Amino acid sequence: MRRGTNGFDFFSAGELPAPSLPADEVAAIVRDHWGLDVALEPLGSQQDQNFLARPSAGGEPLGVVKITNPAFTAAELAAQDEASARIATASPGFRIATTSIAHDGGARSVVADTSEGALAIRLLEYLPGGTLHGDTYLSPRVLARMGELAAHASLALAGLEHPGLDRILQWDLRHADRVVELLAPHHPDPAKRTQVTDAATRAWATVQALAADLPVQAVHLDLTDDNVVCTTDRGIRLPDGMIDFGDVTASWAVSELAITISSILHHAGAEPVSVLPAVRAFHALRPLSSAEVAALWPLVVLRGAVLVVSGEHQVQIDGGDNAYAADGIAREWRIFEQAVSVPSEVMTGVIAAALGVPAAGAVEAAGAGSRDAAGSAGRSSTRTGAATRIETTPGFDPARAARLDVSITSDEVDAGAWLDPELEQRLALAALDAGASAAWLERGTPRLSESRIRSTTSSATVPTGIDVWFAESQHLAATGDARLVVEGADGATILDGTVPARTRTRVRLEAAHGPRVPHLVRPEVAPGWLGLTEDPGAAMGLGEGGLDTPLRGYSTDGGDPGLDTPLRGYSTDGGDPGLDTPLRGYSTSGGSDAAALVARRDRAFAEVQEHYYDAPPRIERGWREHLVGTDGRVYLDMVNNVTPLGHGHPKLAAAVAKQLRTLNTNSRFNYGAVVEFSERLAALAPDPLDTVFLVNSGSEATDLAIRVALAATGRRDVVALLEAYHGWTYASDAVSTSTADNPNALATRPDWVHALDAPNPFRGVHRGADAARYAPEAADRIRALAADGTAPAAFIAETFYGNAGGIPLPDGYLAEVYAAVRETGGLAIADEVQAGYGRLGQWFWGFEQQGVVPDVIAVAKAAGNGYPLGAVITTREIAARFRTQGYFFSSTGGSPASSVAGMAVLDAFHDEGLQRNALEIGAHLKAALEALATRHPLIGAVHGLGLYLGVEFVRDRATLEPATEETAAICDRLLELGVIMQPTGDHQNVLKVKPPLCLDRSSADHFVALLDRVLDEGW
Template identity: 75%
Template structure:
């Protein structure tokens, strides 16, 4: 690029190097006192080329040792910058503040004493411009902590508002040449590359910069120019904390304001995301979308954006090394930034620019004019096979997540694809093949913090006889490689041997991976075409898509919202599409495998082969309602009644936990002839009329307390961790509940029943105080009422040591309500009581459930009980649960956000608090932690009235390996941020 002429301000290429000022702090204190009459203490702040201090008021003599209140930021500007440049910075800040009043902007203004906040002071280093800038509380995003998609999107919004506000701003002080101006990035890298001490890294930087510069130059003439902040990075975006979560809402440091390409504003912002924990190129897409929504990007800007990110990374690397050397190690900020800047560069170059460009274009819906319109001048590539197989008899293999061939965990077995292909050839197929774009579950694995490469950019083929593969056409290059992905074949594929075939478009990188991660798949797939179509094979409908699986998941949510009642919520704001499960794992349509740590509906795990086979066989034979005479309902009722203690010997079968608790209440009302029921606060029992009436959880129903009918009477939640009585004082809950029951009886409204979870599940898996149920059950029975045990969550061995939750309390209820685990997800619930109590319900008429107790549901129930016995699930709950709890408790010793680890067996709760003394619930943090865990491959949800407890209730087949992975990911989130 030709060097600009008539530069009025600073010209980096004339200066060559820019040592930062290094005034002693006491000298700066004196300057502040002399010019602004302020007595301050200074705290050094980092800067690449200036000198910055946080100024605090000095405490009075003999006063507190605490630091004084912040007054402002003292900025000692590098002497290379002119007065016009400083004035331009001040005007730019004011302009953005006026245009975007919702943002906080660090402006310079007149001081309280009437003095200007920008002065030129005589210092030991000569005349230096010193400014007192407004201090914006809340801090920046400085540091390596994880940035959530919401935070990243806010960064893009802030950059867009700056770009819009400065679009028509002009000032003589913009006439400058900075090393950070990406219009001169090529010259900066050429000039400074020799400072990098590592030859290999130096060559990587210069080569990447050369390629990126060529990409930018291809569209440079089409890029709009304007005034830009040019440094809206994580260091210069300030935040406000909202409910424990930091969100960007302002900007500081206008020292790099200049005139440049408008899109450089966004490029610099998103590049600063790349060094943060867990960040990768696709992590910046929320910022790009948010910027584009406010200030639309042209197709040329989209083409330039990622190459500019690469150039920014290269400039940071060489500039950082230069600054460290010219400052002689005295600039700690520059020295600490070297590793950070290298990570930015590494991430920026980890995906080819053309792939990121196509990915960004697809995310924004921007059509790129990148030569594809000239395809009419090329002959479409056709692939020939010699000898030509009978394509009508070719076997298309399927190892997608919906394929029968991957059932029962077969996808985890090495060599499954090979076995399927050879079996097809043995059956007479001349060719077997796996299609392009459809994610392959066989390429995925469990316990992975990142998605795996599951999306194929080409096809895999096996021929019954040796076959030569050739191409005719010039719009794509044919690649035929061996299964190792390294050996390029000469076109001849040996018989019964896997080969990979791709058609790579012109402009594709020299190496296109055969399998790519779902997040970047749209970018890679846009650079390849389908070899199957070129051969004449017909791919499935799924393979004809673009590979944008995130859009597929979002589209499904939109369809759900149009027809499925909104009140039926779904987990997560942007949930993955889950279409398969195996044991304690769930699988998305992109092949990503998640560890399911919340699904207590399936104690046997997902996709249990024995259960599937038993129910399928029964459905093929008979499925009707329980008023017919068949054996399964009798056998299941006998087995379930035998699991209950004496005198409970009679079973009702229903469809769900809500129906079970509803029926349990109706049974007690009929048995006693009364209408009043006592329940416990903060409890959830179901959605039917009666079960909802006794539910008092405001998390499930914000109006639960106000809408409770008059026949329901709630006693205080016996929460020994955050309730009114804690620790040893928790023994007071039971006498007070018993007294309330006696008061009701004395008032002429003796309760028909007392209902409670036997283990305080909705609050986070908290054991009831010792003796609680014994005393309360005694009181209700003394008043002529009955005791209902809600075992919907705690029952069926989840506590490990006990099959029923009430056994932990040493009591026997009059009525048990159970569901969830009973059918392993198949609709099945039960009420277990005595013959006498059940007989009294006959006064209400007859009762039956269409599917509760049907042949299929009864078989499901029997199979679950068999698996509990044969697979030792209750013992596993005890052993793995104890191991998991000990590891979580160890985690709590290192992370103060964990206030407590509750529970027993695999019925645990991790409670997050902002303060262990006040127990202030960390509600927003808990939701954000769950979102971050999802990114890391763990399904987790909050529970409790404050929604600040992790609901740790995985399938009872969970292993120690899964416990370790969950703890490791939670540790990572609590360490890196959320």
């Protein structure tokens, strides 16, 4: 215990009621000493009193008036000024609140005689922008910035020596044990009181074991969400400054980070792993030592405990008059709850993995608390011993045990089988019936069978032990340091280790003095939990010459995930999938499978071929409207119009696989599939369209459609629409004018392309009822081109304005424009790449919604459900004119496999009623989204029909200023909640709601509920 402190000593001061001066009295003091006539607005503080000062006549704030608790000395206030000045000098890129100087050049603070005695009063600089106060969601980018701010403060204050730092604060975590002991008796809830004191005792034991290795320096000690200020840039708020230096003192340097990240935990959607962006950002600037890594989460627990007991105590001291303290009770309890929701040993392992530090050393240090608290300090580690063996009943042959596979790459989980709760049991019994001595599921490999759809968090997919079904009853016993845990399928412990035959048994090897370990854990915390276990499969000899090849996911030794326990999936030579092209998961060293793959992609894949999201998950499986990451996380796919049937369609897969086994060649050979598919596709088009070209993609389809029109008319000019995207080939790119896809699109169009105004009735040049002007203006432009000697060969447009966000063209638009282009001798091309194939619900083709028939249809995407297939449909006469250009040939366009894929898609559309589903679910979804618009001003409009919708975000419904950055952030937040969504439109401010047409009502409702949540909680 420290004694002889020159400054404030919390343990000697007794109760600290906050000053409570009337606002008019404070205003008079400011007028007398600073010469300012101000109006004051109360601000919250637990032990001081704060006011926001504005000119009494109104206007921008002049500063913050801080009435310091009388318990604090002048030297302490001087230390605070020095600390703020040092940080401001060291970090010029951040805004730092420093004490203002009086207008007359006098003192930086005054000691005024008040109705409550002599009080130190300062006028602090006001930093505009607001703080992160409240419980709204904080994005990883915001959290990373908080970590950066804490690191900058830590670096700047590292050398500060000042007598005003010699103080003992209740917030100084070096005294957390004493604070909790002193204040816990005041907590009114006995159960919560016990929970807090028990957790604090354990955490304190861990920290004390590390204290000698924790550096001490000057710290801000209160860089919380309430004390960072933000700048809003294009709708996105980011912390860029810090305020309130009232708690500056000397303490453990790592306390700076611990206090910052603890303040994150009460925000919407926050959980312990949410703090990792802040920890990484801090570590990148101010590296944490191994001891600091081990102490960090126990300090977070202690901070939570101190907040809980201090908050309750302060409310009692102030008699309910301190609204700030009273309002914080629930917030502080949530911080504590989140801090203890995962054992400190586990979070230490997770943090160590995230930072790439040796996990073993960090986990051992974190485990010291539980060992010391239990009186077992003599043991050196909570990790399990490496020599543990599990003895089985004599006669059991592990070499005849069959390893089961329900991982993401397993054939056994195809066609949605992973959703069957009996899958594992059925596979195990089948293996035993086939003569295996046991069937088992290995430790560490994420199990898709444990994943759940439509979940806002990841499922507990990672096993910390094995599941085993023995052919004969077995008695299990362990030799070594580890704690053997044997459980039945219901999770009940089998105390004597005797397990019955043909029954699921869960077996784990846990650290003898560590926490009890769940059998299944979420991927985000798996590195920490796995670091506290051994592999019971290896301990009983399973996997050593067993009946199959392992499909592994994690390493527990902190090694490179590329070098250890790979999660394997496929090979490029047709050989053993265990030998080539491993599909790896992630390891406890913090290696990210998804991030590693992006790095490989960047090295080998052209940069211009972008990927969704800055930090995308690795997706290797899909089923219906769901996509699955390699960790078993299931995402709702609300954007993938490439796959109208949904992902992993069994009949499509079977049809293509069968065809690939028999024949796949080019369409110059005579085979039935290309003929039958062409006949069926032509039959879906209105008369007189009866002739089909087959290609590989939408870009090729629109390119070919343009070339056909040029050949048929003998002309070179084409009319297109602004804000449109048609493809990447020369011709399709030439008529693409979307600046979102190509920022230089308008400046680089060839002279034979003539662009018309985008007929957007929401934000185009003509809006609302005035949108009727688009068609006659377009028709006049086409006629003018003809009059000038550049009559167009064709007019090309999406029949439903998809690239702009699923916006219907104005009524009658295509009829008038098609008439004008035909009048001048040109052709009408309908780009149905997105709208075609029933996506609008009521119509199979988008042009049907406009009541027209084009001369040429270009279609793709839906035609192959992701298999490379596109088509151009036109008349026999127009197709014949293209013959003058020579032969047309596509190596795989119309190949047997492509044609079979196309027919399987058409069969599924008919058999599964996908167009009707698009109509019914689309109407339900649009109505629900429109209801959201009545509650959230950010939604400017909901566009579209069927399952071809767009939710347009605007910052102002009058000016229609696009909310571009907000839209991107909303998509990122939706990804965290398990929804795949992307922006579209030239301003990238429209949600592209174009899911697989098999979307069901539950998934539609889930999407709407999560979008509502994001708009409520923030992004």
